[in-house]
Amino acid sequence: MRYIALRSLLFDRGKLLGALSGVAFATVLLLLQIGIYQGFISTASALIDHMGGDLWVMARGTEVTDNGEPLSAGARSVVTTPSCVARARGAILSFAAVRKPGDALDAVQVVGFEPPDAAYPRPTPLVPWELARGLPGDLHPLMRVSVDTTDLKKLHLPDNPVGAELQVNGRAVFVAAVTRGIRSFALTPFLFMELPTARRVLNLADGQVHYWVLDLRDPGCAPAVIREITSRSPDLDVRTAEDFRARTQDFWVKGSGAGTALGFSALLGLVVGTVIVAQTLYALTREHEKELATLKAVGASAFELASFVGWQAAFLAVVGGASGAAIAFATQRSLVRAVLTVVLDAQVVVVAMLAVLVMCAVASLASIHRVLTLEAVEVFK
């Protein structure tokens, strides 16, 4: 039955193209919506993901990375007291005003980090993590910052901005390195700099940071460390990196409504795809009713007849889905150039393809019902 089903489908090129377009359209929409959603999630928590650590210490009530408050210089001694803490790295994350070349005012996110500690036995996460120009060491001198390639236009900077000057909170900083594709959820440009520069720009005292990122000797002792720090200093919150990541993602993706909007678009794509595929399969079934009734008359089983529709639906799902995936991957590249992160990893592709398979299965139900209720006696009418 597979051969007849597929030959019949391939025979009617118009209907075939229509149905394949429907499945491909649904696949593209689905992949891109899920990809953009995943992109939003990864962007929202990018700083936590790349700075790593087992625990994050912050001012009490801090919900997301972007809303932190400077901690007192004395906090360091509190967070390093527990014996399980192997290392504490300071991090500064704060919005600031930038005056761009040409005098226009805008907002940036200052990201202050500690340079890698050569004495620490375990590897330190690289911050910033994707450099297009320059080396991490170029940010070591005071008032040196990195900007991202995707923000050059926004910040009125030339294609090669190294050496260019920006005024951040009224203080002059100089571009010493360029990152590639490191963007914030709110599309506010990230300026990476070492802690002394960040403190100078944000008028923080020596030793002040927004977060302490703790590396533990044994991740299993996290609950004890949290208890010890919060009991010593009730003004501090201590969260696991996973918890803080999830809160930050929820805040931006769910709180902004972006997740709902993207989910709705994906659902719409599935509905449109289902309707198109269902119409095509039903039309093909109606066209072949006499032939199918003939097969039923000569003894074809219900399963054999249903497989006529089943094979067509499976073909549309596989070929349409693959075509849609190819289009989605091509589109992903242009979207990335248009400053939009689209994550199309294996997990996203598998989820989307399963959804397309289910879509085609649902779309085939009406046709399968039609075939199963076909009366063989119809052949005589």
Added chain:
Amino acid sequence: MSVPERAALVRTDRVSKVYGTGALSSRVLHAVSFEIRQGELTLLMGPSGSGKTTLISILAGLQRPSGGRVELCGHDLTRMSESDVALVRRRHLGFVFQTYNLFPALTALENVAHVLRMKGASARQAEGAARDTLGRVGLGERVGHRPGELSGGQKQRVAIARALAGKPSLVIGDEVTAALDSGSGVAVMKVLRAHVATDAGVLLVTHDHRLEAFADRVLEIEDGRIVADRRGAYRRADEAQQGAR
């Protein structure tokens, strides 16, 4: 010399059919009893609405009678489940229709071979048998053509090849020559006549009295009753020829 008695392929015993219930019910068959034997080409003739289609649907196991008994190739269809009846059809029946009912996307060979595959033949066996049968119906040169590339007569011969390829005990046809010119009609009937020679049976529903020339027997039905059961012209000619010897 009389024609030797052969086994009954179809035996109906007081078959009746009623559509609907109560005051709206309509009886379309009234206690119909007859037999169709091996080696017979039988015509079932009658005006529109006389019950021809209902009768052949019932004896092909496509509909259940309201009363009576139907035996097909030794199987009592009225006592069997739907799936068992389907197996009997698969094993013993071939169908030919006025509208051919061929898959337009498949070649003549594929249309015939598919039914054989469905009946359990391997791909190679099915293709060989399909090619052979198409050759027998005069379409040996057209096996690779799709229905859209064939004339009405050729399409009907493909449909007949599809019906005959599985060597069915009985071929049931519905107005098989209605859409054909007289030349094509004769060619089709010759093919069916040749099939009867293999001890199979053919039952054709038709309005066309010219087909009597190929018939061993003619059943006439009116208002759901068999009103005549007579020898066809072919049988008469055959008997006359044998008598002359």
